Amino acid sequence: MTNESLETAALNHINQINALLKMRISNAGLSEKECLQALTKRDNDKDFTESEALGMAIFVYRMAKADFERKNYRFFFTALQGIDIFLDISNAIDKSKEAKKILSEFSKANALKRHAETYELKEQAKDYWRKHIDPKLSNPKAADLLLKVVPVSHRKLVEYVAEAKRENMRPAS
Secondary structure (H helix, E strand, O other): HHHHHHHHHHHHHHHHHHHHHHHHHOOOOOOOHHHHHHHOOOOOOOOOOHHHHHHHHHHHHHHHHHHHOOOOOOOOOHHHHHHHHHHHHEEEHHHHHHHHHHHHHHHHHHHHHHHHHHHHHHHHHHHHHHOOOOOOHHHHHHHHOOOOOOOHHHHHHHHHHHHHHHHHOOOOO
């Protein structure tokens, strides 16, 4: 491989990395400046954040580009490997966030399933209160009447009545 073809390949690689960096920064909803500023506030006792990993990739990219422009190839290829490492870290952090989001949604769906009976009893109590109990009655007295219909503790029924009263209140237009 000639020096000229090596330079062309290196230039293509730098341009690809630049495009990838810009895409990753944009996908993270950040700017280059924010990523670089994150490095100045870095806490070495904690794991990298996505913005810090991208900031490091930007920093190393700029060093590699400067080396390339000066035709100083001694550290250039090592710097390219460093950029790849920081982009991999950024990608892993991004995937970790996505995994946490999916897990959270899964947990929420399971909680809804687990508490379906509770939600049903709550709606049953509120419906009965709306249809059969005077809204002017105090919450504890309304709960006393609901105890005969809905198998829930008095304390919970007081909460349900209070919630139903709040839902029934409409702001004056």
